[in-house]
Amino acid sequence: MNIIEDILTNITSYLTALGASVTLPILITIFGMILGQKFSQALRAGVLIGIGFIGINLVIGLMAGTVGPAAQALAVNLGVNLTVLDVGWPASAAIAFGSTIGAVIIPVGILVNMLLLWSGLTRTFNIDLWNFWHFALVGALVGAVTDNFWIGIAAAAVHMVIVLALADLSAPMIQKYFNFPDISFPHGTSAPYILFAIPFNWIFDRIPGFRNLKADPQTIEKRFGVFGESMILGLVLGIIIGLAGFGFDDPREDSIAILVLAISLAAVLLLLPRMVSILMEGLIPVSDSAREFVQKRFPGRKFYIGLDTAIAVGQPAVLATSLVLVPVTVLIAIALAPLGNQVLPLVDLATLPFIVAMMVPIFRGNIVRSVIGGAIVIAIGLFIATATAPQFTAIAEASGFSDNQGSQLISSLVDGANPLTGLFFGVANLGGWTIAVLAVLSLGFAYWVSRLEKKRDIVRAQVEADAAAASDEEAAKA
Numbered sequence: 168m169n170i171i172e173d174i175l176t177n178i179t180s181y182l183t184a185l186g187a188s189v190t191l192p193i194l195i196t197i198f199g200m201i202l203g204q205k206f207s208q209a210l211r212a213g214v215l216i217g218i219g220f221i222g223i224n225l226v227i228g229l230m231a232g233t234v235g236p237a238a239q240a241l242a243v244n245l246g247v248n249l250t251v252l253d254v255g256w257p258a259s260a261a262i263a264f265g266s267t268i269g270a271v272i273i274p275v276g277i278l279v280n281m282l283l284l285w286s287g288l289t290r291t292f293n294i295d296l297w298n299f300w301h302f303a304l305v306g307a308l309v310g311a312v313t314d315n316f317w318i319g320i321a322a323a324a325v326h327m328v329i330v331l332a333l334a335d336l337s338a339p340m341i342q343k344y345f346n347f348p349d350i351s352f353p354h355g356t357s358a359p360y361i362l363f364a365i366p367f368n369w370i371f372d373r374i375p376g377f378r379n380l381k382a383d384p385q386t387i388e389k390r391f392g393v394f395g396e397s398m399i400l401g402l403v404l405g406i407i408i409g410l411a412g413f414g415f416d417d418p419r420e421d422s423i424a425i426l427v428l429a430i431s432l433a434a435v436l437l438l439l440p441r442m443v444s445i446l447m448e449g450l451i452p453v454s455d456s457a458r459e460f461v462q463k464r465f466p467g468r469k470f471y472i473g474l475d476t477a478i479a480v481g482q483p484a485v486l487a488t489s490l491v492l493v494p495v496t497v498l499i500a501i502a503l504a505p506l507g508n509q510v511l512p513l514v515d516l517a518t519l520p521f522i523v524a525m526m527v528p529i530f531r532g533n534i535v536r537s538v539i540g541g542a543i544v545i546a547i548g549l550f551i552a553t554a555t556a557p558q559f560t561a562i563a564e565a566s567g568f569s570d571n572q573g574s575q576l577i578s579s580l581v582d583g584a585n586p587l588t589g590l591f592f593g594v595a596n597l598g599g600w601t602i603a604v605l606a607v608l609s610l611g612f613a614y615w616v617s618r619l620e621k622k623r624d625i626v627r628a629q630v631e632a633d634a635a636a637a638s639d640e641e642a643a644k645a
Contacts, residue, residue: 219446237412255514301355344528405429440481548584
């Protein structure tokens with residue numbers, strides 16, 4: 168067992184070192200051929216996906232490199248000392264895949280997904296293999312808390328069940344808003360937040376005046392003209408963030424920093440959607456092959472293809488919400504310091520689009536609603552990240568991750584502040600047996616979602632039948 172574990176650990180360590188932009192083309196090429204694609208088709212799709220991720224990461228890296236210093240400067244200016252460092256999702260992925268759970272997470276994840284598809288408890292065929300690291304991180308956290316490898320594996324599997332159920336639950340809204348037919352997002356970063364967005368939106372719809380406020384990108388652009396365009400919004404927000412962080416004590420140096428930040432954020436809002444289009448060019452043929460693969464093996468059933476939320480982060484409302492949330496997140500972290508928050512949002516400020524990507528469709532693209540909802544979940548998440556930071560740091564050290572920035576404790580907004588991370592961490596501290604309880608509840612949740620999906624199918628079929636009958640009646644009259 169130790170030999171097999173060592174081999175798997177070495178393989179995942181190597182793939183992690185390559186990073187998503189190299190690992191994904193390899194995995195997708197192999198996966199595409201398993202799905203029935205020719206080698207040339209699978210290779211082209213894999214390379215395009217890799218190029219798309221490089222483009223997305225370059226743009227997000229640009230955002231992180233320019234926003235990060237302004238955020239740090241703002242915290243310093245306000246005299247707040249936050250001791251837990253946000254190391255970002257790349258470090259979190261490396262920690263997750265470098266753990267003992269990470270060594271086996273891809274075969275475990277595929278097995279769990281196949282069993283759920285076979286049983287009818289999910290419609291999502293998750294081909295987003297790279298992001299299995301989210302399940303590995305939760306599993307490693309639980310394994311460390313309980314000091315039991317197998318409980319960690321069980322927690323990772325249960326986490327995947329919940330995320331797949333959330334992907335199914337949100338799929339109709341995702342498909343309608345983003346115009347992605349038969350697509351769902353079983354993404355560990357994004358999916359848990361729909362549990363907040365749905366009740367938040369219900370409340371917003373019942374607030375007089377506020378419920379009628381239209382603040383989607385199209386309305387804003389129509390009302391404000393060129394100043395409502397996403398890149399101009401990025402420019403304005405960059406100036407505001409720059410002024411808040413750098414001030415204007417040294418007109419020459421500060422003006423340079425502010426203007427560089429402003430034009431960089433304008434570039435982010437223009438370039439990110441174009442990088443996403445490259446990623447989509449590679450994903451579409453893989454998605455089509457995956458759809459054919461599952462339909463042959465499960466005839467007569469409806470399926471969704473589970474993809475990375477990266478394909479949605481370039482949407483204007485998602486980007487605009489994320490940029491507004493950058494200074495809001497830093498200010499929330501500072502304001503909550505007296506109440507116990509110790510996390511300084513930094514690297515993962517650039518990944519705020521992934522946190523809000525599945526909330527925005529539920530809020531129907533309303534940026535004001537999305538910012539309010541996002542601010543609330545981030546505030547909650549900062550306390551989760553603070554609470555889990557010691558264990559997060561411990562599994563990072565066990566995975567061989569070294570923090571070279573001199574921080575005693577580390578975490579991240581992406582998974583350290585995630586509500587599901589908080590849930591699993593909380594129940595694991597009650598004892599390993601609680602994961603069994605959570606497993607039963609997660610299967611019950613998946614069953615409830617599957618029944619809800621069947622009811623949706625009946626309603627959808629009736630609507631389509633009524634529309635067809637009305638069309639035939641009009642044709643007959645003509």
